Amino acid sequence: MKKVGVVGATGSIGTQAIDVIKKNKDKFEVVFISAHSSKDKLLNFKEDIDAKYAILTGVDSSDNGDVLFGLDELLNIIKNEEIDIILSAAVGFSGLLPTYHALQRGIDIALANKESMVTAGSILNNISKRNGAKIIPVDSEHSAIFQSILGHKKEFLEKIILTASGGPFRRRPIDSLEFVEIDEALKHPNWKMGKKITVDSATMMNKGLELIEAKFLFDVSTDKLDVIIHPESIIHSMVSFCDGSYIAQLGFPDMRVPIAYALSYPERLTLDTKRLSFYELEKLTFLKPDFKRYPCLKLAFEVLNNDKAVYYIALNAANEVAVEGFLKKEIKFIDIPSVIESVLEKIEQVDVKSINDIIEVDKTARMYALDFIKKRF
Ligand SMILES: NC(=O)C1=CN([C@@H]2O[C@H](COP(=O)(O)OP(=O)(O)OC[C@H]3O[C@@H](n4cnc5c(N)ncnc54)[C@H](OP(=O)(O)O)[C@@H]3O)[C@@H](O)[C@H]2O)C=CC1
Numbered sequence: 138m139k140k141v142g143v144v145g146a147t148g149s150i151g152t153q154a155i156d157v158i159k160k161n162k163d164k165f166e167v168v169f170i171s172a173h174s175s176k177d178k179l180l181n182f183k184e185d186i187d188a189k190y191a192i193l194t195g196v197d198s199s200d201n202g203d204v205l206f207g208l209d210e211l212l213n214i215i216k217n218e219e220i221d222i223i224l225s226a227a228v229g230f231s232g233l234l235p236t237y238h239a240l241q242r243g244i245d246i247a248l249a250n251k252e253s254m255v256t257a258g259s260i261l262n263n264i265s266k267r268n269g270a271k272i273i274p275v276d277s278e279h280s281a282i283f284q285s286i287l288g289h290k291k292e293f294l295e296k297i298i299l300t301a302s303g304g305p306f307r308r309r310p311i312d313s314l315e316f317v318e319i320d321e322a323l324k325h326p327n328w329k330m331g332k333k334i335t336v337d338s339a340t341m342m343n344k345g346l347e348l349i350e351a352k353f354l355f356d357v358s359t360d361k362l363d364v365i366i367h368p369e370s371i372i373h374s375m376v377s378f379c380d381g382s383y384i385a386q387l388g389f390p391d392m393r394v395p396i397a398y399a400l401s402y403p404e405r406l407t408l409d410t411k412r413l414s415f416y417e418l419e420k421l422t423f424l425k426p427d428f429k430r431y432p433c434l435k436l437a438f439e440v441l442n443n444d445k446a447v448y449y450i451a452l453n454a455a456n457e458v459a460v461e462g463f464l465k466k467e468i469k470f471i472d473i474p475s476v477i478e479s480v481l482e483k484i485e486q487v488d489v490k491s492i493n494d495i496i497e498v499d500k501t502a503r504m505y506a507l508d509f510i511k512k513r514f
Pocket residue numbers: 144145146147148149150151171172173174175176194195225226227228229231232249250251252275276277328329330331332333334392
């Protein structure tokens with residue numbers, strides 16, 4: 138039995154993870170599940186999978202004895218309980234501290250929270266190496282890459298090619314993006330996900346964050362990273378080698394596959410997911426991303442080329458604030474890249490050596506983003 142913890146259990150990834158765990162009760166013992174404030178859903182899960190602890194990190198206290206409250210309680214459990222693997226699936230920068238403390242303790246991470254790797258990739262890699270704790274990707278593209286490079290020497294790797302759906306606005310006239318409504322941005326063509334990542338897919342900042350995530354997860358230079366639009370989301374990503382060979386991982390889009398793979402690695406679980414019917418697949422298409430349509434992807438490439446921790450953190454923080462601003466109707470969809478650009482221009486170059494440095498840069502970048510929104514819109 139693997140002893141697991143799930144951070145962000147009530148979200149899109151968390152809920153699918155609970156489903157996988159529930160159907161494989163003989164393989165997993167659940168030490169804890171956590172969420173921000175969805176108490177009823179968390180309590181139902183606690184009962185369903187017989188979790189030892191349930192923690193709400195965004196609520197101070199209550200008289201309900203079945204739930205623990207506050208981030209400190211979650212971190213205490215991570216620091217003290219016997220746990221083999223933690224699924225890190227909270228949204229945004231809030232996922233960093235649980236990921237960081239788990240790795241510090243030598244606990245393996247099944248990583249959905251890409252923002253952890255974007256903001257702290259280098260520090261997390263160092264801790265993982267030092268403590269022998271594995272970081273196993275859950276993000277569909279990175280799981281595909283992880284599976285495709287398995288058993289191959291890194292020196293032979295030529296390119297990592299991340300596939301992107303292109304989001305809901307791939308074919309919409311660029312001059313009409315100004316009028317994008319919230320519900321239009323939340324209609325992903327292939328995946329049902331949380332709001333933040335769905336808006337990121339529409340701007341293609343999701344792919345920008347994933348490029349940075351890939352750089353740190355697979356320890357490759359930026360010139361080895363490519364993005365290609367593949368609207369069907371059947372090929373989840375691919376790699377090429379020095380002899381012209383390509384290896385890809387394919388499947389019907391269903392996040393239970395990479396979640397189960399990461400939780401059971403190096404084994405595999407049997408899943409009742411939809412199988413591909415190759416004769417029914419009409420065709421697989423591939424397109425080049427256009428930076429005019431997706432300025433956020435351009436910004437992410439610029440930050441990658443600059444390769445400084447402070448810009449990775451600022452890009453992520455500014456994007457989180459901008460997406461929230463869009464979802465609150467404070468800014469338009471097309472204003473998201475302007476907010477990020479303004480923060481990247483303003484943020485001071487500082488050395489980032491510790492988790493506290495990261496938290497400080499994140500705080501400053503958020504302040505600049507909020508200030509920009511307040512003054513400009
Ligand atoms: N959904 C997907 O298919 C994919 C997601 N990912 C990544 O996985 C992560 C989770 O995404 P997704 O499941 O879609 O997100 P959701 O918005 O669906 O779920 C977010 C989870 O995080 C919790 N949460 C919300 N705010 C906070 C906070 N301030 N502090 C701590 N926890 C919080 C929520 O709890 P509560 O319910 O109480 O609010 C919920 O459990 C993201 O990093 C995303 O990029 C990566 C690949 C695919």
